[in-house]
Amino acid sequence: MAHICGPEVVKYACHCGLLRSISQLYFCRHCSKVRCSFCVCHEVDSIFCGKCSENIPSAEARVKKNRCSNCLVCPSCQQELWPRVAATKTSANPDEPKQVVKKMHYLLCQFCRWSSRDVGIPDQSSVTGFPDRENVYANRLQEVLDAYKAVVLAQKQAKENEKKKQRKKYLSYTDITGVTAAALRKRIGLPADRTHPLLKNKPKKPDNAVAVEEVDDLPEELFTEPVNLLEVTSVDQRLLYPEAQPVKMDKLFPVHKQLSIKRSLRCRACEHNVSKPEYNPNSVKFKIPLFAYYHIPDIRIVTVEPLRAGQTSELIIKFTNPTQHQTVVSFLEIALDEPEEPEIKEVEETMDSLNIQEKQHASLPSMTSTSQPSSLLSLGSHRQPMITIKPRQIFQTLNSTVEIPTSTFILPPRDDAAEFDDSGDTHNIQDDPKLVKWRKSNKAFIRLSVTPQEGLELKTEIVCGFAMKHLYTNTIFTQQPQKYEHKVKVFLTLGNLVGSE
Template sequence: MAYITGPDVVKYACTCGLLKPISQLYFCRYCCQLRCGFCVCHEVDSHFCGKCCENLPSSEARLKKNRCGNCYVCPSCQQELSTRIGSKGPSNPDDPKSTPKKMYYLSCLYCRWSSRDVGIPDQSAATGGWPDRENVHANRLQEIIDMYKAVVLAEKQQKEKDKKKQRGKYLSYTDRTGVTAASLRKRIGLPADIQHSLLKTKPKEPEPVIPKEEVEDLPEDIFTKLVKLMEVTTIEQRLLQTDVQPITVDMLFPIHKQLSIKRSLRCRSCEHNVSKPEYNPNSVKFKIQLFAYYHIPEIRIVTVEPLRAGRASELIVKFTNPTQHQTTIAFLPLDSVAEEAVGEEASFNQQEASFDAIKQSASLTSLSSQPSSLLSLSSRQPSITIKPRAIVQEVTADVAIPASKVILPPRDDAAEYDDSGDTHNIQDDPKLVVWRRSNKAFVKLLVTPRENLPINTEVIIGFTMQHVYTNTIATTVENKEPDKHDHNIKVFLTIGNLVGSD
């Protein structure tokens, strides 16, 4: 039996209000809430090359402009270039029995572009050493970058100086006694204030651009000469080499491959990691992988009867328990969890007020008199929490909410190869559960599309799935038993298009 699956068929409501498939959601075990890509902080763990798997630190990757120094991509089709071997005469011309000399060049196996097409000489070693095209405006660009770095540094120092003025008259114990840092510097022969002297120095401005009075004329045959499209570069090819922007294909040079990153995702509310990969670029494993697929029951559409306006249709949905603990699924209407959204918004406002109180206390109290715990709180920047938004999804059909519940046993990998059909002796409602095996169950629901809907209208239903989640993280030292609580998730299913009446 083929399941009706797809990225837009079954969607779960995230805590922030966005609708995402279960494959794009995370589950924070500390907050016990769903998190999408907008509810987590993205942190770069490491930089590496996807071809040679060389791991680079952040400082070196920034210095190399996020490019690998050994691997190249094709300037024509952006595929990876391969090193090919060619022969170039005998290694010893005086000896007729000498073997041909091996030479290496870059070639694209996709579009057949090679470094020989643009006149790049072959290399005697396969490790690289390919010549890079020098930018004639490199010095000018470096001067502009240095100027803006100096401007940013001066603005940062000015902000720090303004903050010190707002904190109060006495910044430290030495200010109360009259022995300031400036007087100590004066006694030992150092300048009174280094930051003040830096602020007075203005950043060095580059030389102004002098316009040309004489401009070269356009060629006479520019409007009459036929344009050969196979010799002209595309906009994408030009933007890949912004320093040169070649017009013809004979000016295309190999491009250093862009580095890839491994990132870790952190919950914005509790600041715990929900995803953290291995540092080694050759490894595809994760140290922490709190994907929702491993904690939240998965829903798939099995079959659905033809949908007609105002008539009840039978819908069979498959539920799968991915956890190692038994869970119970109950069905609730969408309006039953309205109070939960209000509670989340209140907690968000309370968290904002606590952050404002910390900032205000840090501005009124001197840093030297604060305890270490308050100092760490005030110096650490809190995460930016996302305020829950209303779910924007129109429901075009009503679902008959069943009163009974569905029990799903824990996941057992060996049960996939067991043909005994063990049902764990669970007494199910035959009107609700039509089939079960291991940790899976087929549930029958009645769906009634709303009247006065035009034909071919997309039918969308929604309900609240309440399942028992078993949290294995011990909240306290005394209580080491797993914590069980009900977790509510809003689910929206696109079950098909509306057909005409009989």
């Protein structure tokens, strides 16, 4: 028997047709679907520095070009630079022999041992006083940027004038809503003040780039002296300075550390969050962690017999129940071209409760004219999906068949204390001995039979698949948890085909 490990040998099928490991998937409890990173909307919650853990507003981060103003990284290996203290003796009066010890700071990389002294940066009296490399093209870039800003504002102003001409015979938007003209201009992206410098005084148009006919000759050192690769910068090192792109290592300067973000993920169908981290950059916890390995049984390959073409091999896989509720797992035949059920799923119990609330509200006298119907109030916590995502076909080639068992097996709820219990409690579950080989706590080892197709070449990668149906308990409704059967397609990479005995 061969032991197979690794996260990529067991893949689950997302609703969009992509195959991912369970650690890369999310599970939306509102629409009861498996989501991958392409099926969710990515939203930036906060921007922070990964070294000093300082939260930075988005406007300030945009001005600083998404770089931290305090932290620096090594220009050679892009690791963090740390300040070091060096004691130097100085004399206030040259006539007096008495010297004063002064502490000076320099930067050192603990990974590649690059130092700020290697490029001639003088030591500083403070940690944050290291100079930045000046951009020789700063004025040119600012002129081009101002010119493009003026073009964008002019286009927005032209669109606003066209809309005013079209609605001359109708009431003004500001007359109906009471919104001021300045607030309306700010909402559509124009300056609130009409005396803005970009509108009043247009910036000077930048000069066109002119080609130079005379080019300096190459230095003779390139042809006479051998190339020392330790003194020449790599492509990654040059791209850290897009405005200078130094060629020699002695021209490298420390780079400000790039900022990191914390993002929240939102389901595209029902617009509910599936992942939302804490705002504090020092915290690694999540406010909403709807990851798939918290809700869907985890499958791992334990052992598999040598795979031979046309011969049946025994496969043992482990199922783990991550939830606090008991589940029942069964196997189904997999169909790659069969579309899944529609995205929008109606809940009869929820709709019945909404109808009862509407009838009760209709029988009560109206209190005020601003009261909203109970259907709108009740739908606030149970929002229906707004976008229907069509399932796609799964492009995966299967070159082996799995004998689908007809019986089912039970997975008890997860119990953290049971991991340290060696009594072997099986919860008095009557299992099929042909299907369940061994179980402990919330884990069960299942025996399956796999038969590779005939005519396959040696060392061909064998892939099999089946559909797993398990009983899922949705606790999003606190009054009465809902139970329903959830189906997901699983694909296993068993290894390479071997020769006959």
